[in-house]
Amino acid sequence: RSGNAKSLVEISHKNPVWMHPEDAGRYGFKTGDLIKVHTEIGYFVDDVWVTEGIRPGVIACSHHLGRWRLQTDGAPRWASSLVDLKKVEPGKWMMRQIEGVQPFESDDPDSKRIWWQESGVHQNLTFPPQADPISGQHCWHQKIRVEQAGADDRYGDIFVDTNKSHKVYKRWLEMTRPAPGPDGLRRPLWLPRAYKPAAEAYRMK
Numbered sequence: 390r391s392g393n394a395k396s397l398v399e400i401s402h403k404n405p406v407w408m409h410p411e412d413a414g415r416y417g418f419k420t421g422d423l424i425k426v427h428t429e430i431g432y433f434v435d436d437v438w439v440t441e442g443i444r445p446g447v448i449a450c451s452h453h454l455g456r457w458r459l460q461t462d463g464a465p466r467w468a469s470s471l472v473d474l475k476k477v478e479p480g481k482w483m484m485r486q487i488e489g490v491q492p493f494e495s496d497d498p499d500s501k502r503i504w505w506q507e508s509g510v511h512q513n514l515t516f517p518p519q520a521d522p523i524s525g526q527h528c529w530h531q532k533i534r535v536e537q538a539g540a541d542d543r544y545g546d547i548f549v550d551t552n553k554s555h556k557v558y559k560r561w562l563e564m565t566r567p568a569p570g571p572d573g574l575r576r577p578l579w580l581p582r583a584y585k586p587a588a589e590a591y592r593m594k
Contacts, residue, residue, distance in 0.1 A: 392456050392468040395499060402468065402490070404454040404509040405438035406535075412446065413439040416535065423538035426450070428531060429557060431515040431549035434542045448535065454509030455545075457484070466493055466500070470508045470545065480552035484514070486545035510545050517557035522565045524580050569593040 392398065406424060418424060420439045425432050426448070435450060443449055456469040470486045477483045489506035519528045568575045574591050 392465045395467045398468045399505065402454065402505050402507045402509060404451040405436040407440055407443045407449045408437050409443050409445040410439055410441060413437065423542065423544060425536050425538045425542055427534040428515045430517045430553040433510055433512045433515050434538050434544060434546040435510040436544065450512055452513050455511030456508055457511055468508055480550060482549050482551065484547040485543055511547060514547055514549050517554045519557060519561045524576055
């Protein structure tokens with residue numbers, strides 16, 4: 390969430406896929422290899438980082454990086470790549486990075502001192518809408534499939550099938566119950582939040 394903070398972007402501007410050495414060895418991956426991560430509705434292409442900082446059988450990728458823009462205006466240029474977004478078939482979209490972060494002219498002299506090019510990979514688009522039936526919050530954890538990137542794959546590539554995404558949404562919707570819940574609540578009062586609203590905000594009017 391640091392896209393507007395130039396100093397934080399300079400420190401951290403990549404979000405590689407974390408993978409345990411046991412899994413990397415099974416696939417034949419090493420740090421820096423380009424891999425393709427398939428979700429239920431698409432895929433994204435990213436570098437892999439082999440580390441014991443994650444448990445075997447699980448991979449992880451930060452979703453706070455990978456900002457993008459379709460023109461020079463839009464997402465902060467400190468932290469976004471210029472991309473080409475196109476519909477390849479009805480409901481199917483492909484996004485490819487044209488160029489990474491570049492120095493640019495602005496009122497801030499630091500914009501001409503940019504030395505990094507990475508902005509990360511925007512994996513969020515490849516995750517279907519799957520709201521927890523109790524809290525309504527998005528469930529990020531999901532089953533995925535990993536493979537070596539192909540000859541035509543590029544770092545930052547993203548493919549999404551929005552028709553499949555809608556089917557996943559409908560499937561999860563069937564597991565939910567309409568509001569209000571007990572005591573007229575839209576969400577449980579015990580639900581932890583980093584910044585918790587007043588109790589009135591949880592009640593249906």
